[in-house]
Structures are given as C-alpha cells and as structure tokens.
Amino acid sequence: MRFLADESCDFAVVRALRAGGHDVVAVAEVALSADDSAVSDLAVRQRRILLTEDKDFGQLVFAQAQTSGGVMFIRYPAAARRTLPKVILDLVAEVGSDLSGCFVVVQPGRIRMVRRPSR
Helix, strand or coil: CEECCCCCHHHHHHHHHCCCCCCEEEEECCCCCCCHHHHHHHHHCCCCCCEEECHHHHHHHCCCCCCCCCEEECCCHHHHHHHHHHHHHHHHHHHHHHHCEEEEEEECCCCEEECCCCC
C-alpha cells in the first residue's frame, strides 16, 4: 500500500511499514515544514493514505470537506508507543485497501474507521 507520513507521525511507523514492503513517503524527507493543506494535497495527488498524529486533519477532512484518499489518525500516549508499529502493520494487513477513503482513528485497544461523508 501507499502511505504519506506527516511530520507528526512516529518514524517507527514509517520504518515498520517500509520493512513490511509498503511504499511510504515521509513529509520530513520530501516537503519539510509543509502546511497541512499542502500535505493533504500531496497525499491525494500521489494516491497515498495519510498517516498523522495531527488532529487538524480531521478538521480539514470533515469540517472543510477537503478531498482525501484516506487518513490514519494516530492517538497513542508515550507509554504505549512500543506497540504502535505492530498495531499499524496488523491493521494494514487486516483491512488493506478498505483504508482508502476512510478516516481511521488508531488508539490503544481501539480502532475506529469512518467512511468520509458524501458531499
């Protein structure tokens, strides 16, 4: 699968997905300090699911109805970080292409997938 990791995304997730054979571009490597709209646009143009820990992307997708190919919003406290890469890899293996077009909230012990509302 194809992902774009926002600068806020834990790089352990990027490394784990890459090691798992996924195509992951990190914003920190290609567009350092890009604003949220530019990051979202890049994900759409490149047909990538956005990985982020920035809650502003929920505002862009839902309140501002910005086009999105899918967002994985990661909400993990420091105490649970060691399990995060495996959780993301397991989620991708389990639901795969169903992630496209969804807003997914990933928390310890809880994953919520919401299909973006129609305009």
